Amino acid sequence: MTSFATALLDWFDRHGRHDLPWQHPRDAYRVWLSEIMLQQTQVATVIPYFQRFITQLPTLRDLAAADEDIVLALWSGLGYYRRARFLHRAAQLCVERHNGELPRDFDALSALPGIGRSTAGAILAQAYGLRFPILDGNVKRVLTRYHGIAGHPGEREVEKQLWLRADEHTPAERAADYTQAIMDLGATVCVRTRPLCNACPMHEACVAHRDHLTAQLPTPKPGKTIPTRSTIMLILRDAANRILLQRRGAQGVWAGLWSLPEAHDTDDAWREAQARARIDDAQPLKPFVHVFSHYRLQIQPLLFDGAAPKQAIADNGDLRWCTGAELPSLGLPAPVRSLLLALPEPTEEHH
Structure with missing residues (x-):
């Protein structure tokens, strides 16, 4: 296991989030639902939506059979409603093609609507303990700063570098905990503004911390005014x-x-x-x-x-x-x- 993963998992055992509602039980449906809800949305905002959704539609088959109006009503307030539609359609495809379950195969999983490479990796790692890297916004921020990678993370070349780093650090053991740990670090310590560097287990080896670049990294997206x-x-x-x-x-x-x-x-x-x-x-x-x-x-x-x-x-x-x-x-x-x-x-x- 790399020293990065070891240090991160030690930190997670002491300071990570172990009581999120989708962790108990940490099954594929609950992990998937939480991952889709957490895109562009904070954990604190998602929790009540997740609990309401899972109470009404507790299984993937329940979601697949639900009327679209019910799905959208449960989603109402989270925004980006395409996510809810993709979730609904993907559940129906799982019933049609995968016996009502999310596939354990990366290609089959990422072929479903609304599931990209990072979301597929998060589901496989957290629900099934399989070794797959993830690269959500929190992870991009951690790796950009740790390795001192300049350039907007949305650019193809920068993202390619970040995927290589993400893969390099992902351990074979405790893949589920590692995945949660790196997301937690980004969400609670390596935050966008005023990161808590002294509380970070990696600060001594972090390029952005060493070179006083935490305010500059990740490089912001070139701005444009919205009409x-x-x-x-x-x-x-x-x-x-x-x-x-x-x-x-x-x-x-x-x-x-x-x-x-x-x-x-x-x-x-x-x-x-x-x-x-x-x-x-x-x-x-x-x-x-x-x-x-x-x-x-x-x-x-x-x-x-x-x-x-x-x-x-x-x-x-x-x-x-x-x-x-x-x-x-x-x-x-x-x-x-x-x-x-x-x-x-x-x-x-x-x-």
Whole structure:
């Protein structure tokens, strides 16, 4: 075992995280679910989502058989909904091709939707104890600093170097613990800003620590400004306190989720609203901004209270009038869910 792995495992035994919910039991389904949830999301945020998800869909077969709306509702708030869709589809493929289990073969596992090289390695190492390297964001940061590797880790040549280092350090014994250990070190000690170098078991051999480069490494991605777009969200509320929801198309952000009808400007908003219900007034609510990875969305909610549904749009596949009680079982984007939960009470004249 390399001295890197030995030092890291000694540290893990004393300071690592041993009580995460996906570690008990550490089976393939739970490890996989946690790995997908942890992409772009912190452990503290993921834990309650993981527990809620695993309570409702405790096995891979339960996930495969679940309705997509249920899967998206359980995911709602974690963002990057494509991850949830890939998870759902991969579970169905495991039932079709792999007897309802995640395959132990690297190629078969990484052929499933949403499972890249690092996620496949993490599942095989943690669930099955097999020796496979991983390279998530935390591990990239640890190895970039330890070896003093300059250049943005997303660049092909830099990533290639990092994979070689990751493989070189991964031990044959205790692969599951090592994998958790290097992720823990990145998440709790070798953090992005102000790393706790004195608490790190590798600081004496770390190039970034030696050369005072921890603030410069990993090299940041070349910056670019993200554009701002704007939309008006229509909240049509009828006399029974139901809200009109619309399922979004299969492409673009929030694909396939239930959301609110949208419009480009006020005239367009009135046209859209009148096509769906008889309305008499509109109340602008407080605008807010939602930030995606590639643009900012300025949202102006427009509330039409006392809307009378038109017969022509009785519930179809992509439009439905929903009560507040039905919302938790639907996949809704987090900002839309928050907006609906914070709606003002209907005014008396509209009761």
